[in-house]
Amino acid sequence: MDPVLLKLALGGIAFLVCIGLLFGIGLALAAQKFAVEANPKVEEVLEVLAGAQCGGCGYPGCEGYAEAVVNDPDVPTNLCFPGKAAVAEAVAEITGKKVGGAANIIASVRCSRIDGGVGQKYQYLGYETCAGASLAFGGPQECSYACIGLGDCVASCPFGAITLENAYPVIDAAKCVGCGSCMRACPKKVIELIPLKARVWVPCSTHDPGKTVRALCKVGCITCKMCVKACPAGAVSVENDLVRIDHEKCLAYGPECNLACVEKCPRKIFQTFQTEGKKAGDLKAA
Structure with a gap:
C-alpha cells in the first residue's frame, strides 16, 4: 500500500477514535450530572x-x-x-400515604340483546373481532349499541374471567377483579364497572328513541324516566338518552330502599345485582 495513503488512513482512524472518545467522555459526564437517583x-x-x-x-x-x-x-x-x-x-x-382500600368493583355487560330478541341486519364475514365488525356499518346487530359478541373482551381479560356463551360475554364473579381491560377493549362500550355491593344495574346501552328501541328489542330502555321519578334516593338519571345509576347515592340511602326503580320500569330492565355465591355464567343480562 502506498505509504502516503496508509498514513492518511491511520490518521483518519486516529481522528475517529479521538472523536468517539470525546463523545464518550461527554456522555458519561452528562449522565453523571443529570442522573436521577432511584427511589x-x-x-x-x-x-x-x-x-x-x-x-x-x-x-x-x-x-x-x-x-x-x-x-x-x-x-x-x-x-x-x-x-x-x-x-x-x-x-x-x-x-406514607393515607390508607385506602381498593374499591370492590366488577365488570358488567350493559346489553340484553339475547333476551330482547335483537336480530342481525347482515351476516358479517371478515376479521373475527368486535373492533373489525364494528367498522362495517356499526356492526351486524340491528341495535347499533348492542354487544357484537366476537370476544374482544374475552381476549383482553388477563384473568380469564370472561367466556362467550351463544356469542354473548359472561362474567365470572369469582375471577373478575375490576381491572377494566374488557371495558377498554369493547368498541361498543357496553361494559362498565360497578360496585360488587350494587343494588341494581341496567343492562342496556342504547341511545335510540323509544320508538326505535321498541322495534328492535323487547327489553331495551325506552327512556320513559319512570325510574328517575320513582327512585327515593335520586340515584337514577338519564344522560344523553342513557339511564345511569349513581351507586354511591343508591347505597347511601340505606337498607330502607324499596327498589322502586325495579318495580316501576315498564320493560323490567332494572335488575337486582347480587354477586355473593355467584359462579361463572351468573352475571349476564340474558
Whole structure:
C-alpha cells in the first residue's frame, strides 16, 4: 500500500477514535450530572403489587404505577385492582400515604340483546373481532349499541374471567377483579364497572328513541324516566338518552330502599345485582 495513503488512513482512524472518545467522555459526564437517583420505595411497591400488568390502574404496567404512586403525592394507593384492599394498605404503608382500600368493583355487560330478541341486519364475514365488525356499518346487530359478541373482551381479560356463551360475554364473579381491560377493549362500550355491593344495574346501552328501541328489542330502555321519578334516593338519571345509576347515592340511602326503580320500569330492565355465591355464567343480562 502506498505509504502516503496508509498514513492518511491511520490518521483518519486516529481522528475517529479521538472523536468517539470525546463523545464518550461527554456522555458519561452528562449522565453523571443529570442522573436521577432511584427511589428504593419504587422497588418495595413493585414487590407488593399483584404483578398482573393489566393496566387497570391507568399506568403502563406495574412499574409505571409504582413510580407514580411513590413520586406523585396525588396518586392514590388503591389503584391495583387485582390486589384489592391488602395491596392498597401495603402501598400506603410504604409511601406514607393515607390508607385506602381498593374499591370492590366488577365488570358488567350493559346489553340484553339475547333476551330482547335483537336480530342481525347482515351476516358479517371478515376479521373475527368486535373492533373489525364494528367498522362495517356499526356492526351486524340491528341495535347499533348492542354487544357484537366476537370476544374482544374475552381476549383482553388477563384473568380469564370472561367466556362467550351463544356469542354473548359472561362474567365470572369469582375471577373478575375490576381491572377494566374488557371495558377498554369493547368498541361498543357496553361494559362498565360497578360496585360488587350494587343494588341494581341496567343492562342496556342504547341511545335510540323509544320508538326505535321498541322495534328492535323487547327489553331495551325506552327512556320513559319512570325510574328517575320513582327512585327515593335520586340515584337514577338519564344522560344523553342513557339511564345511569349513581351507586354511591343508591347505597347511601340505606337498607330502607324499596327498589322502586325495579318495580316501576315498564320493560323490567332494572335488575337486582347480587354477586355473593355467584359462579361463572351468573352475571349476564340474558
